[in-house]
Amino acid sequence: MIKRSGRRRGSPDTRDSILEAARRLFADKGFDATTVRAIAADAGVDPAMIHHFFGTKEELFRATIQFPIDPTTEIPDIVAGGRDEVGHRLVAAFVRIWDSPSGAVGASIIRSAMSNDWTLRLMREFLTTQIMRRIVAAIDLDPAEAPLRVSLIASQLAGLAIMRYIIKLEPLASLPSEQVVALIGPNVQRYVTGSLTAET
Amino acid sequence: MIKRSGRRRGSPDTRDSILEAARRLFADKGFDATTVRAIAADAGVDPAMIHHFFGTKEELFRATIQFPIDPTTEIPDIVAGGRDEVGHRLVAAFVRIWDSPSGAVGASIIRSAMSNDWTLRLMREFLTTQIMRRIVAAIDLDPAEAPLRVSLIASQLAGLAIMRYIIKLEPLASLPSEQVVALIGPNVQRYVTGSLTAET
Numbered sequence: 001m002i003k004r005s006g007r008r009r010g011s012p013d014t015r016d017s018i019l020e021a022a023r024r025l026f027a028d029k030g031f032d033a034t035t036v037r038a039i040a041a042d043a044g045v046d047p048a049m050i051h052h053f054f055g056t057k058e059e060l061f062r063a064t065i066q067f068p069i070d071p072t073t074e075i076p077d078i079v080a081g082g083r084d085e086v087g088h089r090l091v092a093a094f095v096r097i098w099d100s101p102s103g104a105v106g107a108s109i110i111r112s113a114m115s116n117d118w119t120l121r122l123m124r125e126f127l128t129t130q131i132m133r134r135i136v137a138a139i140d141l142d143p144a145e146a147p148l149r150v151s152l153i154a155s156q157l158a159g160l161a162i163m164r165y166i167i168k169l170e171p172l173a174s175l176p177s178e179q180v181v182a183l184i185g186p187n188v189q190r191y192v193t194g195s196l197t198a199e200t
Numbered sequence: 201m202i203k204r205s206g207r208r209r210g211s212p213d214t215r216d217s218i219l220e221a222a223r224r225l226f227a228d229k230g231f232d233a234t235t236v237r238a239i240a241a242d243a244g245v246d247p248a249m250i251h252h253f254f255g256t257k258e259e260l261f262r263a264t265i266q267f268p269i270d271p272t273t274e275i276p277d278i279v280a281g282g283r284d285e286v287g288h289r290l291v292a293a294f295v296r297i298w299d300s301p302s303g304a305v306g307a308s309i310i311r312s313a314m315s316n317d318w319t320l321r322l323m324r325e326f327l328t329t330q331i332m333r334r335i336v337a338a339i340d341l342d343p344a345e346a347p348l349r350v351s352l353i354a355s356q357l358a359g360l361a362i363m364r365y366i367i368k369l370e371p372l373a374s375l376p377s378e379q380v381v382a383l384i385g386p387n388v389q390r391y392v393t394g395s396l397t398a399e400t
Contacts, residue, residue, distance in 0.1 A: 114314040115315065123367060124369060127369060148372065151371060152384070154363050154369055155372060156359050158362045162355070163354050163355040169354055172351035182397075
């Protein structure tokens, strides 16, 4: 029989209190202003415990919303083809992930994000600091325009997720993935490289 | 004092049982296959009561999800400018409605639709029979392509609602409405009149 110390290090309770503290602090103060030390203090654990369970602060944030892919490795990979292919590559990667078993996770993330203002804030913070910021860094975009471009991209991809995978609106819901990429890719590409001034 | 008959015609209870029966039947059997008579039977009221409270079957459906505008009058009006302006006009109308007090209603509809599969089904049925079908009828589109075009439009508009009004992603959330129309209108227009074949 394995001897335990009095304090059950690494029990599900510890893990849960870390996740709960992280969710609250990331949603309230934002990702940048929240330190691992502050989360540890809030959860009543040693900061080393957080590193042990979750790794980096980025990985902890990912764990709080059970995000199915690792943005630190996937995003640079997706946009590796250069600016003029980003639209197609983003839609292709998005559809590939959503058509995989991760899609169900994605749907439950979106649905739970809609359930209250507090999870919405956490979602927005994740999108902004973990997804959009990495896309901006990975594509060579004018920094003054990048946030607007990426929020427009987000609007198309979120709507694709809602209509194809959650509401399951036909014929979009059953369309082969290559056709989704061919139809929506050019629109996303326009948000990446098209003009942002008023002329069409 | 006003004398009442034994049965409280038009009590909130009656209205609620009609709405509940309508929600269930529209979600289960669809709008076309559901008759006002069947809803009346399910709710245990006379069909005349439904007409008295809600008007037409379309108006009853609108009431079940508290949809803030009347699609029978608004949609023909929005697309009145002809096929080549539909993209801009749709985005302009969409933003005008969401920027108005109706926007809060829209947000609560989307958020409640996400809350369970049954409200999602009701939402999909409303979108399909009350919104998309009317857009298809109002714009002169190839009938073979129209459903795909309209579901693509829906994907962009739903994502705009989510990102600008619900998640409130910046800078899209604070962008002046004319800019939203100028930026997103051309993309919606491409779904209305652009090629649906694989070339970009």
